[in-house]
Amino acid sequence: MARPEELLACLIARLIADASHVAVGAASPIPAAACELLRARGKALRVTRLHKRRGNPFSEGSRELFDLAGQGRIDYFFLGGAQIDGEANINLVRAEGRRFPGSFGSAFMYFVCRTILFREEHSRRVLVPRVEFISAPGWSPPEVARRGGPVALVTGKALFRWQSEKRRFRLESVHPGHAVAEVREATGFDYDAADAHETPDPAAPELELLRGPVARELAGDYPEFVRRVWS
Amino acid sequence: MDALAARIADGAFVALPPDYSLPPMEAVRALIRRKATGLKLLGVPVLGVSADLLIGAGCVAEVHSSAVSLGEAGLAPRFSEAAERGEIKVVDYTCPAVHTALQATEKGVPFMPLRGVLGSDLVREHADWRVEQNPFAAVSDPLLLVAALVPDVALFHARWADEAGNVWVGRRRELATIAHAARRTYVTVEEFRAGDMLDDELLAPGVISSTYVSGIARAEHGAWPLGVADVYAIDDAHLAAYAKSARTREGFERYLDEFVWQGRKSSLPA
Numbered sequence: 001m002a003r004p005e006e007l008l009a010c011l012i013a014r015l016i017a018d019a020s021h022v023a024v025g026a027a028s029p030i031p032a033a034a035c036e037l038l039r040a041r042g043k044a045l046r047v048t049r050l051h052k053r054r055g056n057p058f059s060e061g062s063r064e065l066f067d068l069a070g071q072g073r074i075d076y077f078f079l080g081g082a083q084i085d086g087e088a089n090i091n092l093v094r095a096e097g098r099r100f101p102g103s104f105g106s107a108f109m110y111f112v113c114r115t116i117l118f119r120e121e122h123s124r125r126v127l128v129p130r131v132e133f134i135s136a137p138g139w140s141p142p143e144v145a146r147r148g149g150p151v152a153l154v155t156g157k158a159l160f161r162w163q164s165e166k167r168r169f170r171l172e173s174v175h176p177g178h179a180v181a182e183v184r185e186a187t188g189f190d191y192d193a194a195d196a197h198e199t200p201d202p203a204a205p206e207l208e209l210l211r212g213p214v215a216r217e218l219a220g221d222y223p224e225f226v227r228r229v230w231s
Numbered sequence: 232m233d234a235l236a237a238r239i240a241d242g243a244f245v246a247l248p249p250d251y252s253l254p255p256m257e258a259v260r261a262l263i264r265r266k267a268t269g270l271k272l273l274g275v276p277v278l279g280v281s282a283d284l285l286i287g288a289g290c291v292a293e294v295h296s297s298a299v300s301l302g303e304a305g306l307a308p309r310f311s312e313a314a315e316r317g318e319i320k321v322v323d324y325t326c327p328a329v330h331t332a333l334q335a336t337e338k339g340v341p342f343m344p345l346r347g348v349l350g351s352d353l354v355r356e357h358a359d360w361r362v363e364q365n366p367f368a369a370v371s372d373p374l375l376l377v378a379a380l381v382p383d384v385a386l387f388h389a390r391w392a393d394e395a396g397n398v399w400v401g402r403r404r405e406l407a408t409i410a411h412a413a414r415r416t417y418v419t420v421e422e423f424r425a426g427d428m429l430d431d432e433l434l435a436p437g438v439i440s441s442t443y444v445s446g447i448a449r450a451e452h453g454a455w456p457l458g459v460a461d462v463y464a465i466d467d468a469h470l471a472a473y474a475k476s477a478r479t480r481e482g483f484e485r486y487l488d489e490f491v492w493q494g495r496k497s498s499l500p501a
Protein backbone atom coordinates (compact mmCIF):
# COMPACT_ATOMS: atom_id res chain seq x y z
CA MET A 1 0.00 0.00 0.00
CA ALA A 2 1.53 3.32 -1.08
CA ARG A 3 1.68 6.20 1.36
CA PRO A 4 0.21 9.52 0.11
CA GLU A 5 3.70 11.04 -0.18
CA GLU A 6 4.78 8.12 -2.36
CA LEU A 7 1.79 8.49 -4.67
CA LEU A 8 2.53 12.22 -5.06
CA ALA A 9 6.23 11.62 -5.75
CA CYS A 10 5.36 9.09 -8.49
CA LEU A 11 2.77 11.47 -9.98
CA ILE A 12 5.25 14.37 -10.07
CA ALA A 13 7.93 12.10 -11.57
CA ARG A 14 5.56 11.43 -14.49
CA LEU A 15 4.89 15.17 -14.97
CA ILE A 16 8.59 16.02 -15.25
CA ALA A 17 9.67 12.91 -17.14
CA ASP A 18 11.06 14.99 -20.06
CA ALA A 19 13.29 17.17 -17.84
CA SER A 20 17.04 17.31 -18.04
CA HIS A 21 17.58 19.83 -15.21
CA VAL A 22 15.23 20.40 -12.27
CA ALA A 23 15.69 22.68 -9.26
CA VAL A 24 13.97 21.93 -5.96
CA GLY A 25 13.70 24.10 -2.87
CA ALA A 26 14.30 23.50 0.80
CA ALA A 27 10.65 22.92 1.63
CA SER A 28 10.05 20.48 -1.23
CA PRO A 29 10.84 16.93 -0.08
CA ILE A 30 8.15 15.33 -2.26
CA PRO A 31 9.35 17.02 -5.50
CA ALA A 32 12.89 16.09 -4.46
CA ALA A 33 11.75 12.48 -4.05
CA ALA A 34 10.19 12.62 -7.55
CA CYS A 35 13.53 13.74 -9.02
CA GLU A 36 15.49 11.07 -7.16
CA LEU A 37 13.00 8.45 -8.32
CA LEU A 38 13.72 9.39 -11.96
CA ARG A 39 17.44 9.20 -11.28
CA ALA A 40 17.11 5.86 -9.48
CA ARG A 41 15.40 4.55 -12.63
CA GLY A 42 18.54 5.50 -14.56
CA LYS A 43 17.41 8.80 -16.12
CA ALA A 44 20.23 11.27 -16.74
CA LEU A 45 18.68 14.12 -14.77
CA ARG A 46 20.54 16.98 -13.13
CA VAL A 47 18.85 17.89 -9.84
CA THR A 48 19.86 21.18 -8.28
CA ARG A 49 18.78 20.97 -4.67
CA LEU A 50 18.74 24.45 -3.18
CA HIS A 51 19.99 24.87 0.38
CA LYS A 52 21.68 21.49 0.16
CA ARG A 53 23.43 21.14 3.50
CA ARG A 54 26.61 19.66 2.11
CA GLY A 55 28.05 20.31 -1.32
CA ASN A 56 25.79 23.24 -2.22
CA PRO A 57 25.52 23.25 -6.03
CA PHE A 58 26.58 26.88 -6.52
CA SER A 59 29.94 28.61 -6.28
CA GLU A 60 28.72 32.14 -7.11
CA GLY A 61 26.35 32.54 -4.18
CA SER A 62 22.58 32.29 -4.07
CA ARG A 63 22.12 34.60 -7.06
CA GLU A 64 23.57 31.89 -9.33
CA LEU A 65 20.31 29.92 -9.25
CA PHE A 66 18.42 32.88 -10.68
CA ASP A 67 21.06 33.62 -13.29
CA LEU A 68 21.02 29.96 -14.31
CA ALA A 69 17.23 29.85 -14.49
CA GLY A 70 17.06 33.21 -16.26
CA GLN A 71 19.18 31.81 -19.06
CA GLY A 72 16.82 28.87 -19.49
CA ARG A 73 19.14 26.25 -18.05
CA ILE A 74 16.52 24.88 -15.62
CA ASP A 75 13.52 23.07 -17.12
CA TYR A 76 11.24 22.62 -14.13
CA PHE A 77 10.69 24.29 -10.79
CA PHE A 78 8.09 23.82 -8.05
CA LEU A 79 6.02 26.49 -6.36
CA GLY A 80 3.37 26.37 -3.68
CA GLY A 81 1.18 29.02 -2.16
CA ALA A 82 -0.75 30.02 0.91
CA GLN A 83 -3.39 30.67 -1.75
CA ILE A 84 -3.62 29.56 -5.40
CA ASP A 85 -6.45 30.73 -7.66
CA GLY A 86 -8.14 29.52 -10.84
CA GLU A 87 -5.90 31.71 -13.01
CA ALA A 88 -2.84 30.04 -11.45
CA ASN A 89 -1.83 33.17 -9.53
CA ILE A 90 0.00 32.30 -6.32
CA ASN A 91 0.13 34.12 -2.99
CA LEU A 92 2.93 33.48 -0.52
CA VAL A 93 2.59 36.74 1.43
CA ARG A 94 -0.65 37.25 3.36
CA ALA A 95 -4.17 35.86 3.57
CA GLU A 96 -7.11 36.25 5.95
CA GLY A 97 -5.09 38.45 8.28
CA ARG A 98 -2.24 35.95 8.52
CA ARG A 99 1.31 36.68 7.48
CA PHE A 100 3.22 33.99 5.54
CA PRO A 101 7.00 33.84 4.96
CA GLY A 102 7.08 35.74 1.66
CA SER A 103 7.42 35.38 -2.09
CA PHE A 104 10.96 33.88 -2.20
CA GLY A 105 12.07 33.65 -5.85
CA SER A 106 8.58 32.93 -7.19
CA ALA A 107 8.04 36.24 -9.02
CA PHE A 108 11.06 35.41 -11.18
CA MET A 109 11.16 31.60 -11.35
CA TYR A 110 7.50 31.36 -12.50
CA PHE A 111 8.48 33.38 -15.59
CA VAL A 112 11.54 31.38 -16.57
CA CYS A 113 10.80 27.73 -15.64
CA ARG A 114 8.02 25.31 -16.48
CA THR A 115 6.39 25.17 -13.08
CA ILE A 116 4.56 22.47 -11.16
CA LEU A 117 2.30 24.06 -8.55
CA PHE A 118 2.32 21.78 -5.55
CA ARG A 119 0.33 22.08 -2.35
CA GLU A 120 -0.75 19.03 -0.33
CA GLU A 121 -3.62 20.83 1.42
CA HIS A 122 -6.60 20.83 -0.92
CA SER A 123 -9.23 23.11 0.59
CA ARG A 124 -11.25 26.22 -0.16
CA ARG A 125 -8.88 28.05 2.16
CA VAL A 126 -5.96 27.37 -0.21
CA LEU A 127 -7.64 27.03 -3.62
CA VAL A 128 -9.48 30.34 -3.79
CA PRO A 129 -11.46 32.26 -6.44
CA ARG A 130 -8.92 35.11 -6.31
CA VAL A 131 -5.67 35.38 -4.32
CA GLU A 132 -5.44 38.30 -1.87
CA PHE A 133 -1.91 39.14 -3.02
CA ILE A 134 -0.23 38.13 -6.27
CA SER A 135 3.30 36.99 -5.45
CA ALA A 136 3.64 35.68 -8.99
CA PRO A 137 1.01 35.83 -11.77
CA GLY A 138 -0.21 32.66 -13.53
CA TRP A 139 -0.13 34.27 -16.96
CA SER A 140 1.17 37.42 -18.63
CA PRO A 141 0.02 39.57 -21.57
CA PRO A 142 1.72 38.69 -24.88
CA GLU A 143 4.21 41.59 -24.84
CA VAL A 144 5.75 40.40 -21.54
CA ALA A 145 8.80 38.19 -22.04
CA ARG A 146 7.93 34.87 -20.41
CA ARG A 147 9.36 31.46 -21.18
CA GLY A 148 7.91 29.61 -18.19
CA GLY A 149 4.63 29.28 -16.33
CA PRO A 150 2.25 26.75 -14.85
CA VAL A 151 2.13 23.19 -16.20
CA ALA A 152 0.01 21.49 -13.57
CA LEU A 153 -1.35 21.81 -10.05
CA VAL A 154 -0.81 18.81 -7.77
CA THR A 155 -2.62 18.54 -4.44
CA GLY A 156 -3.25 15.81 -1.89
CA LYS A 157 -6.55 15.01 -3.63
CA ALA A 158 -6.03 15.59 -7.35
CA LEU A 159 -4.02 16.58 -10.42
CA PHE A 160 -5.10 19.58 -12.51
CA ARG A 161 -3.55 20.44 -15.88
CA TRP A 162 -3.14 24.10 -16.82
CA GLN A 163 -4.71 25.09 -20.16
CA SER A 164 -2.78 28.18 -21.16
CA GLU A 165 -5.03 29.06 -24.13
CA LYS A 166 -8.12 29.05 -21.87
CA ARG A 167 -6.27 30.36 -18.77
CA ARG A 168 -8.09 27.72 -16.78
CA PHE A 169 -7.35 24.45 -15.00
CA ARG A 170 -8.71 21.08 -16.11
CA LEU A 171 -9.12 18.28 -13.57
CA GLU A 172 -7.09 15.40 -14.97
CA SER A 173 -7.17 12.81 -12.18
CA VAL A 174 -8.37 12.24 -8.64
CA HIS A 175 -6.17 10.31 -6.23
CA PRO A 176 -7.33 6.92 -4.86
CA GLY A 177 -9.63 7.34 -1.87
CA HIS A 178 -10.98 10.69 -3.12
CA ALA A 179 -13.96 11.46 -5.34
CA VAL A 180 -14.65 13.88 -8.21
CA ALA A 181 -17.49 15.53 -6.23
CA GLU A 182 -15.27 15.86 -3.15
CA VAL A 183 -12.64 17.68 -5.23
CA ARG A 184 -15.28 20.08 -6.60
CA GLU A 185 -16.52 20.72 -3.05
CA ALA A 186 -13.00 21.43 -1.74
CA THR A 187 -11.96 23.75 -4.59
CA GLY A 188 -12.79 27.44 -4.39
CA PHE A 189 -12.28 28.17 -8.11
CA ASP A 190 -14.07 26.86 -11.18
CA TYR A 191 -12.33 24.47 -13.59
CA ASP A 192 -13.04 22.07 -16.47
CA ALA A 193 -13.60 18.47 -15.47
CA ALA A 194 -14.51 16.29 -18.45
CA ASP A 195 -12.88 12.83 -18.47
CA ALA A 196 -11.14 12.98 -15.09
CA HIS A 197 -9.79 9.54 -14.17
CA GLU A 198 -8.24 8.00 -11.07
CA THR A 199 -4.55 8.74 -10.39
CA PRO A 200 -2.69 5.45 -10.85
CA ASP A 201 -1.13 3.89 -7.76
CA PRO A 202 2.66 3.60 -7.71
CA ALA A 203 3.90 0.31 -9.15
CA ALA A 204 5.79 -2.11 -6.90
CA PRO A 205 9.23 -1.34 -8.44
CA GLU A 206 8.65 2.40 -7.89
CA LEU A 207 7.82 1.81 -4.23
CA GLU A 208 10.93 -0.31 -3.85
CA LEU A 209 13.09 2.48 -5.26
CA LEU A 210 11.40 5.15 -3.11
CA ARG A 211 11.85 3.17 0.10
CA GLY A 212 15.45 2.23 -0.69
CA PRO A 213 17.82 4.47 -2.68
CA VAL A 214 15.51 7.52 -2.77
CA ALA A 215 14.98 7.56 1.01
CA ARG A 216 18.73 7.20 1.56
CA GLU A 217 19.51 10.00 -0.89
CA LEU A 218 17.07 12.43 0.78
CA ALA A 219 17.98 11.69 4.41
CA GLY A 220 20.75 14.30 4.53
CA ASP A 221 18.74 17.30 3.30
CA TYR A 222 15.24 16.38 4.45
CA PRO A 223 15.84 14.48 7.72
CA GLU A 224 12.40 15.21 9.24
CA PHE A 225 10.56 14.14 6.12
CA VAL A 226 12.47 10.88 5.72
CA ARG A 227 11.89 10.01 9.37
CA ARG A 228 8.19 10.74 9.10
CA VAL A 229 7.51 8.86 5.86
CA TRP A 230 9.99 6.01 5.76
CA SER A 231 11.13 5.11 9.26
CA MET B 232 31.97 41.12 20.24
CA ASP B 233 30.19 43.77 22.32
CA ALA B 234 32.45 46.44 20.79
CA LEU B 235 31.44 45.28 17.33
CA ALA B 236 27.74 45.33 18.24
CA ALA B 237 28.21 48.86 19.62
CA ARG B 238 29.40 50.05 16.21
CA ILE B 239 26.07 49.12 14.61
CA ALA B 240 23.91 52.18 15.24
CA ASP B 241 20.25 52.13 16.17
CA GLY B 242 18.17 52.57 13.05
CA ALA B 243 20.88 51.20 10.74
CA PHE B 244 19.92 49.41 7.49
CA VAL B 245 21.61 46.04 8.12
CA ALA B 246 22.07 43.40 5.41
CA LEU B 247 22.01 39.85 6.78
CA PRO B 248 22.49 36.48 5.09
CA PRO B 249 19.99 33.61 5.27
CA ASP B 250 20.28 30.88 7.90
CA TYR B 251 22.20 28.61 5.50
CA SER B 252 24.86 31.20 4.65
CA LEU B 253 27.05 31.96 7.67
CA PRO B 254 24.55 33.90 9.79
CA PRO B 255 26.14 36.06 12.51
CA MET B 256 24.17 34.58 15.40
CA GLU B 257 26.58 35.59 18.18
CA ALA B 258 26.51 39.17 16.86
CA VAL B 259 22.70 39.00 16.79
CA ARG B 260 22.73 37.98 20.46
CA ALA B 261 25.15 40.85 21.19
CA LEU B 262 22.81 43.32 19.41
CA ILE B 263 19.92 42.11 21.56
CA ARG B 264 22.05 42.45 24.72
CA ARG B 265 22.95 46.00 23.78
CA LYS B 266 19.22 46.68 23.24
CA ALA B 267 19.58 47.89 19.66
CA THR B 268 16.42 49.57 18.35
CA GLY B 269 14.88 50.62 15.06
CA LEU B 270 17.05 48.35 12.91
CA LYS B 271 16.00 47.92 9.29
CA LEU B 272 16.91 44.41 8.21
CA LEU B 273 17.65 43.47 4.61
CA GLY B 274 17.42 39.74 3.87
CA VAL B 275 19.91 38.71 1.20
CA PRO B 276 17.74 37.30 -0.15
CA VAL B 277 15.78 35.74 2.76
CA LEU B 278 15.97 35.65 6.57
CA GLY B 279 15.45 33.11 9.31
CA VAL B 280 16.03 32.72 13.01
CA SER B 281 18.48 35.65 13.15
CA ALA B 282 15.70 38.04 12.14
CA ASP B 283 13.07 36.29 14.25
CA LEU B 284 15.20 36.78 17.39
CA LEU B 285 15.88 40.45 16.65
CA ILE B 286 12.21 41.11 15.91
CA GLY B 287 11.00 39.33 19.03
CA ALA B 288 13.51 41.22 21.16
CA GLY B 289 12.17 44.55 19.87
CA CYS B 290 15.29 45.58 17.93
CA VAL B 291 13.61 45.90 14.52
CA ALA B 292 11.48 48.58 12.85
CA GLU B 293 11.49 47.28 9.27
CA VAL B 294 12.10 44.01 7.46
CA HIS B 295 13.03 44.11 3.78
CA SER B 296 13.18 40.53 2.55
CA SER B 297 11.95 37.95 0.05
CA ALA B 298 10.88 35.77 2.97
CA VAL B 299 11.34 35.15 6.68
CA SER B 300 11.02 31.50 7.70
CA LEU B 301 12.63 28.85 9.89
CA GLY B 302 12.86 26.36 7.00
CA GLU B 303 12.02 22.82 8.12
CA ALA B 304 11.20 24.17 11.59
CA GLY B 305 8.27 26.10 10.07
CA LEU B 306 7.06 29.70 10.17
CA ALA B 307 9.09 32.37 11.95
CA PRO B 308 6.71 33.01 14.88
CA ARG B 309 7.94 36.41 16.13
CA PHE B 310 8.10 37.78 12.57
CA SER B 311 4.61 36.53 11.74
CA GLU B 312 3.06 37.99 14.89
CA ALA B 313 4.82 41.35 14.59
CA ALA B 314 3.79 41.63 10.92
CA GLU B 315 0.17 40.65 11.62
CA ARG B 316 -0.07 43.21 14.44
CA GLY B 317 1.58 45.95 12.38
CA GLU B 318 4.42 46.29 14.89
CA ILE B 319 7.02 46.19 12.11
CA LYS B 320 6.96 47.47 8.55
CA VAL B 321 7.49 44.67 6.03
CA VAL B 322 8.77 45.43 2.55
CA ASP B 323 8.39 42.33 0.41
CA TYR B 324 10.93 41.42 -2.25
CA THR B 325 11.58 38.52 -4.56
CA CYS B 326 15.05 36.93 -4.26
CA PRO B 327 16.67 37.97 -7.56
CA ALA B 328 15.48 41.56 -7.07
CA VAL B 329 17.53 41.78 -3.85
CA HIS B 330 20.60 40.43 -5.63
CA THR B 331 20.05 42.76 -8.58
CA ALA B 332 19.65 45.83 -6.34
CA LEU B 333 22.91 45.02 -4.53
CA GLN B 334 24.75 44.21 -7.77
CA ALA B 335 23.77 47.65 -9.04
CA THR B 336 25.46 49.15 -5.98
CA GLU B 337 28.53 46.93 -6.51
CA LYS B 338 28.82 48.36 -10.00
CA GLY B 339 28.06 51.93 -8.96
CA VAL B 340 25.05 52.25 -11.28
CA PRO B 341 21.67 53.63 -10.12
CA PHE B 342 19.54 50.65 -11.20
CA MET B 343 19.62 47.35 -13.05
CA PRO B 344 16.98 45.57 -15.14
CA LEU B 345 15.49 42.22 -14.17
CA ARG B 346 13.26 39.87 -16.19
CA GLY B 347 10.03 38.45 -14.80
CA VAL B 348 8.15 39.94 -11.83
CA LEU B 349 5.73 42.03 -14.00
CA GLY B 350 2.15 41.51 -12.87
CA SER B 351 3.23 40.65 -9.34
CA ASP B 352 1.74 42.86 -6.60
CA LEU B 353 5.32 43.36 -5.41
CA VAL B 354 5.77 45.88 -8.24
CA ARG B 355 2.91 48.04 -6.93
CA GLU B 356 4.43 48.10 -3.43
CA HIS B 357 7.87 49.30 -4.57
CA ALA B 358 8.41 52.98 -5.35
CA ASP B 359 12.04 51.96 -6.01
CA TRP B 360 11.07 49.66 -8.90
CA ARG B 361 9.82 50.84 -12.28
CA VAL B 362 8.50 49.20 -15.40
CA GLU B 363 10.02 50.72 -18.56
CA GLN B 364 10.25 49.84 -22.23
CA ASN B 365 13.47 48.03 -23.20
CA PRO B 366 15.23 50.83 -25.16
CA PHE B 367 16.95 48.29 -27.44
CA ALA B 368 13.78 46.49 -28.54
CA ALA B 369 11.86 47.44 -31.71
CA VAL B 370 8.65 45.96 -30.31
CA SER B 371 6.87 46.44 -27.00
CA ASP B 372 9.07 44.86 -24.31
CA PRO B 373 8.31 46.06 -20.77
CA LEU B 374 11.08 45.40 -18.28
CA LEU B 375 11.49 45.83 -14.53
CA LEU B 376 14.15 48.30 -13.35
CA VAL B 377 15.31 47.83 -9.76
CA ALA B 378 16.93 50.78 -7.97
CA ALA B 379 20.29 50.18 -6.28
CA LEU B 380 20.18 49.36 -2.55
CA VAL B 381 22.91 50.59 -0.20
CA PRO B 382 22.92 48.90 3.22
CA ASP B 383 24.55 50.86 6.03
CA VAL B 384 26.02 47.66 7.40
CA ALA B 385 26.73 44.14 6.16
CA LEU B 386 26.90 41.68 9.05
CA PHE B 387 27.87 38.01 8.74
CA HIS B 388 30.00 35.21 10.15
CA ALA B 389 33.04 33.69 8.42
CA ARG B 390 35.30 30.68 8.83
CA TRP B 391 38.56 32.62 9.05
CA ALA B 392 40.13 36.05 9.22
CA ASP B 393 43.84 36.43 8.51
CA GLU B 394 46.62 38.80 9.56
CA ALA B 395 45.92 41.00 6.52
CA GLY B 396 42.32 41.55 7.61
CA ASN B 397 40.80 39.40 4.85
CA VAL B 398 37.95 37.02 5.65
CA TRP B 399 37.13 33.65 4.08
CA VAL B 400 33.53 32.70 3.30
CA GLY B 401 34.16 29.94 0.75
CA ARG B 402 31.40 29.55 -1.79
CA ARG B 403 29.01 31.87 0.04
CA ARG B 404 29.58 34.60 -2.50
CA GLU B 405 26.35 36.49 -1.67
CA LEU B 406 28.34 37.65 1.36
CA ALA B 407 30.87 39.20 -0.99
CA THR B 408 28.04 41.00 -2.78
CA ILE B 409 26.71 42.51 0.44
CA ALA B 410 30.21 43.43 1.61
CA HIS B 411 30.83 45.18 -1.72
CA ALA B 412 27.50 47.01 -1.55
CA ALA B 413 27.39 48.05 2.13
CA ARG B 414 28.94 51.20 3.59
CA ARG B 415 30.49 49.16 6.41
CA THR B 416 31.03 45.44 6.83
CA TYR B 417 31.38 43.75 10.23
CA VAL B 418 32.39 40.11 10.37
CA THR B 419 32.56 37.60 13.19
CA VAL B 420 34.96 34.72 12.61
CA GLU B 421 35.33 31.18 13.81
CA GLU B 422 39.16 31.40 13.90
CA PHE B 423 42.06 33.72 13.15
CA ARG B 424 44.86 32.33 10.99
CA ALA B 425 48.39 33.45 10.20
CA GLY B 426 49.47 34.98 6.90
CA ASP B 427 47.52 36.43 3.97
CA MET B 428 44.93 34.16 2.37
CA LEU B 429 45.15 36.09 -0.91
CA ASP B 430 48.65 34.60 -1.32
CA ASP B 431 47.07 31.13 -1.39
CA GLU B 432 45.67 30.23 -4.81
CA LEU B 433 43.27 27.65 -3.32
CA LEU B 434 41.87 29.94 -0.61
CA ALA B 435 41.76 33.19 -2.60
CA PRO B 436 38.49 32.51 -4.51
CA GLY B 437 36.64 32.24 -1.18
CA VAL B 438 38.16 35.42 0.27
CA ILE B 439 36.58 38.82 0.79
CA SER B 440 39.42 41.33 0.67
CA SER B 441 40.14 43.57 3.68
CA THR B 442 39.29 46.51 1.37
CA TYR B 443 35.66 45.87 2.21
CA VAL B 444 35.98 44.86 5.87
CA SER B 445 35.44 47.51 8.58
CA GLY B 446 35.68 45.34 11.70
CA ILE B 447 36.26 41.74 12.77
CA ALA B 448 35.49 39.99 16.07
CA ARG B 449 36.30 36.44 17.09
CA ALA B 450 33.24 34.29 17.83
CA GLU B 451 33.88 30.60 18.15
CA HIS B 452 30.66 28.75 17.30
CA GLY B 453 29.45 32.19 16.23
CA ALA B 454 26.80 30.79 13.86
CA TRP B 455 25.25 28.45 16.44
CA PRO B 456 22.48 27.16 16.45
CA LEU B 457 23.09 27.34 12.69
CA GLY B 458 26.09 25.80 11.01
CA VAL B 459 29.46 26.45 9.41
CA ALA B 460 30.27 24.06 6.56
CA ASP B 461 32.83 21.41 7.57
CA VAL B 462 33.08 22.79 11.14
CA TYR B 463 29.69 22.18 12.78
CA ALA B 464 26.22 21.31 11.50
CA ILE B 465 22.90 23.03 12.06
CA ASP B 466 21.50 22.21 15.52
CA ASP B 467 18.10 20.99 14.30
CA ALA B 468 16.92 19.99 17.77
CA HIS B 469 17.59 23.48 19.10
CA LEU B 470 15.84 25.17 16.15
CA ALA B 471 12.79 22.93 16.56
CA ALA B 472 12.74 23.79 20.28
CA TYR B 473 13.11 27.50 19.45
CA ALA B 474 10.21 27.33 16.98
CA LYS B 475 8.04 25.80 19.69
CA SER B 476 9.08 28.21 22.48
CA ALA B 477 8.70 31.30 20.31
CA ARG B 478 5.08 30.55 19.45
CA THR B 479 4.13 32.52 22.55
CA ARG B 480 5.55 35.79 23.87
CA GLU B 481 6.20 34.11 27.26
CA GLY B 482 8.03 31.19 25.67
CA PHE B 483 10.12 33.58 23.61
CA GLU B 484 11.05 35.63 26.69
CA ARG B 485 12.14 32.44 28.47
CA TYR B 486 14.25 31.53 25.44
CA LEU B 487 15.87 34.99 25.37
CA ASP B 488 16.64 34.82 29.06
CA GLU B 489 18.35 31.45 28.80
CA PHE B 490 20.15 31.67 25.46
CA VAL B 491 20.78 35.40 25.01
CA TRP B 492 20.95 37.04 28.43
CA GLN B 493 22.53 34.07 30.20
CA GLY B 494 24.19 33.01 26.96
CA ARG B 495 23.81 29.28 27.41
CA LYS B 496 24.86 27.28 24.33
CA SER B 497 23.43 23.83 24.21
CA SER B 498 21.58 21.70 21.71
CA LEU B 499 19.11 20.83 24.42
CA PRO B 500 17.12 23.83 25.64
CA ALA B 501 15.64 23.43 29.10
